[in-house]
Amino acid sequence: MVFRQAKWDEPLIYELGAPGRIGFLVPEVEEEIKKEVGEIKVPDKIKRSEPPALPEISEVEVVRHFVDLSQMAYGVDNGPVPLGSCTMKYNPKIAFEVANDLRVAYLHPLQDERTVQGLLEALYHLQKWLANIVGMDACTLNPAAGAHGELTGVLVIRKYHEIKGQLDKKTEIIIPDSAHGTNPASSSMGGFRTITIRSDADGNVDMEALKAAVSEKTAGLMLTNPSTLGLFEEHILEIAEILHEVDALLYYDGANLNGIMGYARPGDMGFDIAHINIHKTFGSPHGGGGPGAGPICIKERDVLPEKGVKLSDLLPGFIVKYDEKTGRYYLKYPGPYSIGMVKAFFGNVGPLLWGFTYILGLGPQGLKEVTEQAVLNTNYFTKLLKGTKGYDLPYGPERFRKHEVVFSAEPMAHDVGVTAEDVAKGLLDAGFYAPTIYFPLIVHEALMIEFSDTETKENIERYAARMKEIAEIAYKNPKEPKKWPVNTAKGRVDAVKASHPKTVTPTPEDSNTNMESTCTKRNRQTKSTQVKHFP
Amino acid sequence: MLKTIGIKSIEELFADIPEGARFKGDWNKLEIGLGRPLSEIEIRKYIEKLFSKNKVFMDPPPFIGGGAWPHYVPAVVKYIMSRAEFYTAYTPYQPELSQGLMQALFEYQSMMADLLELEIVNSSMYDWASATAEAFLMAMRIQKRKNRVLVPSTMNPYHRPVVKAYTEPKGLKIEEVKHDKETGLIDLEDLKEKLASKDVAAVYIENPSFLGFIEENAKAIGEIAHDYGALFIMGVDPISLGVLEAPGRLGADIAVGEGQPLGLGMNFGGPYLGIFAAKWDMRIVRQMPGRIMGLTTTLDGKEMGFAMILQAREQHIRREKATSNICTNEMLCALGAAVYMALLGKHGFRKIGELIMYRSHYAAKKLNEIDGVKAPVFKGEFFKEFTVNFDGAGVKYETIHEELLKRGIHGGLYVGKWFPELGETALFCVTEMHDKNDIDKLVSSIKEILSK
Numbered sequence: 008m009v010f011r012q013a014k015w016d017e018p019l020i021y022e023l024g025a026p027g028r029i030g031f032l033v034p035e036v037e038e039e040i041k042k043e044v045g046e047i048k049v050p051d052k053i054k055r056s057e058p059p060a061l062p063e064i065s066e067v068e069v070v071r072h073f074v075d076l077s078q079m080a081y082g083v084d085n086g087p088v089p090l091g092s093c094t095m096k097y098n099p100k101i102a103f104e105v106a107n108d109l110r111v112a113y114l115h116p117l118q119d120e121r122t123v124q125g126l127l128e129a130l131y132h133l134q135k136w137l138a139n140i141v142g143m144d145a146c147t148l149n150p151a152a153g154a155h156g157e158l159t160g161v162l163v164i165r166k167y168h169e170i171k172g173q174l175d176k177k178t179e180i181i182i183p184d185s186a187h188g189t190n191p192a193s194s195s196m197g198g199f200r201t202i203t204i205r206s207d208a209d210g211n212v213d214m215e216a217l218k219a220a221v222s223e224k225t226a227g228l229m230l231t232n233p234s235t236l237g238l239f240e241e242h243i244l245e246i247a248e249i250l251h252e253v254d255a256l257l258y259y260d261g262a263n264l265n266g267i268m269g270y271a272r273p274g275d276m277g278f279d280i281a282h283i284n285i286h287k288t289f290g291s292p293h294g295g296g297g298p299g300a301g302p303i304c305i306k307e308r309d310v311l312p313e314k315g316v317k318l319s320d321l322l323p324g325f326i327v328k329y330d331e332k333t334g335r336y337y338l339k340y341p342g343p344y345s346i347g348m349v350k351a352f353f354g355n356v357g358p359l360l361w362g363f364t365y366i367l368g369l370g371p372q373g374l375k376e377v378t379e380q381a382v383l384n385t386n387y388f389t390k391l392l393k394g395t396k397g398y399d400l401p402y403g404p405e406r407f408r409k410h411e412v413v414f415s416a417e418p419m420a421h422d423v424g425v426t427a428e429d430v431a432k433g434l435l436d437a438g439f440y441a442p443t444i445y446f447p448l449i450v451h452e453a454l455m456i457e458f459s460d461t462e463t464k465e466n467i468e469r470y471a472a473r474m475k476e477i478a479e480i481a482y483k484n485p486k487e488p489k490k491w492p493v494n495t496a497k498g499r500v501d502a503v504k505a506s507h508p509k510t511v512t513p514t515p516e517d518s519n520t521n522m523e524s525t526c527t528k529r530n531r532q533t534k535s536t537q538v539k540h541f542p
Numbered sequence: 543m544l545k546t547i548g549i550k551s552i553e554e555l556f557a558d559i560p561e562g563a564r565f566k567g568d569w570n571k572l573e574i575g576l577g578r579p580l581s582e583i584e585i586r587k588y589i590e591k592l593f594s595k596n597k598v599f600m601d602p603p604p605f606i607g608g609g610a611w612p613h614y615v616p617a618v619v620k621y622i623m624s625r626a627e628f629y630t631a632y633t634p635y636q637p638e639l640s641q642g643l644m645q646a647l648f649e650y651q652s653m654m655a656d657l658l659e660l661e662i663v664n665s666s667m668y669d670w671a672s673a674t675a676e677a678f679l680m681a682m683r684i685q686k687r688k689n690r691v692l693v694p695s696t697m698n699p700y701h702r703p704v705v706k707a708y709t710e711p712k713g714l715k716i717e718e719v720k721h722d723k724e725t726g727l728i729d730l731e732d733l734k735e736k737l738a739s740k741d742v743a744a745v746y747i748e749n750p751s752f753l754g755f756i757e758e759n760a761k762a763i764g765e766i767a768h769d770y771g772a773l774f775i776m777g778v779d780p781i782s783l784g785v786l787e788a789p790g791r792l793g794a795d796i797a798v799g800e801g802q803p804l805g806l807g808m809n810f811g812g813p814y815l816g817i818f819a820a821k822w823d824m825r826i827v828r829q830m831p832g833r834i835m836g837l838t839t840t841l842d843g844k845e846m847g848f849a850m851i852l853q854a855r856e857q858h859i860r861r862e863k864a865t866s867n868i869c870t871n872e873m874l875c876a877l878g879a880a881v882y883m884a885l886l887g888k889h890g891f892r893k894i895g896e897l898i899m900y901r902s903h904y905a906a907k908k909l910n911e912i913d914g915v916k917a918p919v920f921k922g923e924f925f926k927e928f929t930v931n932f933d934g935a936g937v938k939y940e941t942i943h944e945e946l947l948k949r950g951i952h953g954g955l956y957v958g959k960w961f962p963e964l965g966e967t968a969l970f971c972v973t974e975m976h977d978k979n980d981i982d983k984l985v986s987s988i989k990e991i992l993s994k
Contacts, residue, residue: 020884028887034897048923056791059656072884082628085627115604116810125593129592140574152870162711188860192864293633296666350668351701364585367585368582370579373579407558446858499638501847524849
């Protein structure tokens with residue numbers, strides 16, 4: 008099958024339209040209102056001095072422009088996106104309809120609670136369902152993304168130690184070297200020092216390293232299980248025990264939850280706090296980078312027993328509660344022990360409703376099946392590719408993977424100089440999205456692949472076949488992969504130039520044809536040398 | 543597949559989960575969904591029953607704002623945001639296959655830069671509140687040893703707890719600058735006093751303010767901030783920027799704001815769009831959080847192309863030394879805002895801004911004519927929100943709210959809980975969605991309620 012992405016020489020939007028055009032008719036002010044109000048008076052010192060330099064385009068031009076651009080984008084609805092750790096699964100269209108329902112879209116976040124009972128009921132159930140899936144006791148839906156959930160979790164850890172009066176000595180958070188970059192970044196935003204510990208040859212946390220790292224200073228540990236290598240952490244119970252002995256909390260990074268639903272729950276493994284990526288495990292789309300939703304759940308425990316303070320009291324945001332007496336749902340605002348809010352108002356309700364509908368449609372049986380299919384897919388693919396010259400399977404090569412597998416292109420890079428990046432571009436040329444590359448950092452030339460439960464057996468076989476073909480080409484003609492991709496809208500993009508401090512600037516007045524790397528097209532010249540080609 | 547793998551059952555793939563870590567209960571009995579898979583027809587029926595319990599205010603639209611507002615969502619915005627190539631895509635880590643998405647986001651950054659008159663815009667933060675928090679953290683990094691940020695005492699109460707949660711671990715001290723009781727404007731003398739010790743990293747203002755009035759001294763505040771070596775950060779409502787001066791021209795070093803008015807709908811709180819922009823100064827740019835799209839060329843230099851730039855600031859490369867932990871953001875909302883900005887274009891922002899101001903002023907004037915009602919409480923100009931005080935009528939706002947609800951109207955936001963000195967005051971919001979009939983209906987209803 009030949010793949011060819013659309014390649015429109017689509018001009019920048021600034022080069023479209025003509026003076027006097029507008030894409031949206033703004034209603035006229037009513038004459039009676041004009042008469043009553045007279046002139047509106049914005050003080051000169053704060054009045055806009057010049058109209059914004061925005062384009063002037065008609066509605067149909069706007070539509071065609073963005074439709075052209077959409078044809079040079081690629082999502083799950085175009086084909087497989089087996090990005091490891093991203094869980095790019097199919098986004099069910101019924102959930103799209105639910106999340107975009109006008110009876111939700113038109114609700115103001117501070118609207119009287121009695122007028123949003125249907126929505127609150129849905130969110131109340133979602134809190135409960137998520138808690139059950141991860142084996143915990145209470146959830147907040149406030150965080151807007153996975154990393155946002157991590158930050159929330161770290162702030163809860165911080166608050167826990169603060170309330171217990173031990174924050175001055177609890178200064179460190181332990182994170183394995185296989186962790187997502189967001190983990191250490193979140194720990195640092197929470198004011199903690201990150202202690203990195205290595206993984207052992209089987210991909211587990213190195214227990215000796217962990218024991219050496221844990222001390223009275225340890226405030227918490229952040230771990231994803233299965234790990235970013237797709238491996239279940241076999242020492243998890245022992246890890247939890249070691250951490251709890253020094254009164255440190257265990258944080259579960261939920262990015263990889265798709266690999267264990269129905270088989271294991273973070274709350275049963277000793278984790279105290281977990282975040283959930285609704286946009287990974289529960290079918291809400293990634294939106295080209297967002298929005299997502301990153302609720303966090305906690306396992307209840309005492310924080311300050313003499314005052315009755317429990318861990319759930321530390322959660323941020325508006326939490327949906329049910330009043331049995333009135334039969335009404337209501338929002339509980341953050342109390343005195345809460346970390347407060349991490350986002351104004353409730354949370355990302357759109358993505359949350361995708362997740363709600365996804366769980367509603369699947370039920371417990373369906374979710375377990377999702378995990379089984381995802382894990383089956385991973386191991387089937389692993390078996391197909393393992394042993395192919397050019398690729399290596401580091402860390403516990405004999406172990407079964409869970410949601411994802413990380414191959415290494417190091418042998419190929421070493422033998423003929425063809426890298427993980429080249430492999431990625433070769434996959435694009437065949438109409439597939441690439442794996443996550445160069446991550447986790449502990450695998451050289453990493454190719455991190457996650458088909459999730461979505462991909463068919465045929466697609467997995469085609470993907471494996473293409474990877475084998477790429478390896479063959481690499482050994483036969485190592486120069487060829489450097490020319491890839493050729494079937495995409497653009498050839499290989501110069502990312503180094505794009506990020507060089509000397510070339511990154513807003514476009515200067517006269518440089519429309521000068522292809523410097525720029526960050527915004529401010530003060531551009533409107534005259535264009537580009538011609539739009541129609542199909 | 544099992545045969546190829548060399549196993550007999552799927553369970554074998556989970557054999558490495560230690561006994562003690564396994565789930566032992568009856569999974570199918572847990573309260574998850576309705577306890578069984580549903581067909582699409584069943585889902586639809588369930589949802590219909592559920593959502594019919596919501597009350598949508600359309601006639602008239604709700605008169606409530608406070609950080610999210612009832613603005614119109616153009617059909618074109620919804621249509622483009624529904625293009626599956628966009629919404630089912632991941633972050634464009636592979637630029638060659640994602641050029642269309644990246645160009646759209648680059649155009650968002652560019653148009654937002656033009657609206658704000660600032661040079662660099664990232665491709666989104668979660669919302670206004672979190673963008674403000676990140677701006678404060680950024681100011682602290684740029685300003686090294688300075689750890690105070692000054693904010694107006696009228697700052698949005700829904701942003702405060704977010705900013706506090708984000709900045710407390712870094713030891714940032716947030717202090718309020720007094721406001722003039724008559725105008726609401728920032729007290730410039732108090733501002734200077736609080737700046738005197740020269741350890742202030744940044745001065746933050748909102749324009750329009752939470753309480754609706756226009757902070758007309760913005761430029762002077764920026765100059766004062768700069769005189770004392772502080773950065774000037776402005777929080778803005780982008781839909782006001784056709785009539786109100788752009789933050790870049792008022793001297794702002796950093797601008798943040800809420801992109802929700804740009805065709806994104808209210809969605810009971812999200813997803814929204816955190817706007818984050820700064821002026822071109824490498825000292826500032828290097829400390830920016832979030833993703834930034836850039837225009838570059840293909841490796842062979844022949845074609846223009848787009849790439850994510852300055853990624854060395856970000857968590858996937860810098861880990862604990864990153865400028866922020868943000869990864870997933872609100873790209874689709876940025877795309878929607880780009881479409882909105884393109885639709886309105888050069889002159890549309892002024893038109894919609896003026897329409898909003900005419901209507902909000904009409905509403906305030908008519909409400910003010912009612913006995914015992916004062917609107918707005920503050921002297922001076924306002925944009926789309928204004929304070930309405932009912933002390934003179936001797937009625938609790940709660941009562942008015944209840945009575946309005948009975949008439950199918952959702953009134954304003956009671957602000958007495960944060961600003962007790964304002965008494966029985968609510969913040970009302972009027973936008974392009976509220977026509978004269980809607981406003982008249984509100985006014986006559988309040989008149990009726992108070993005359994009872």
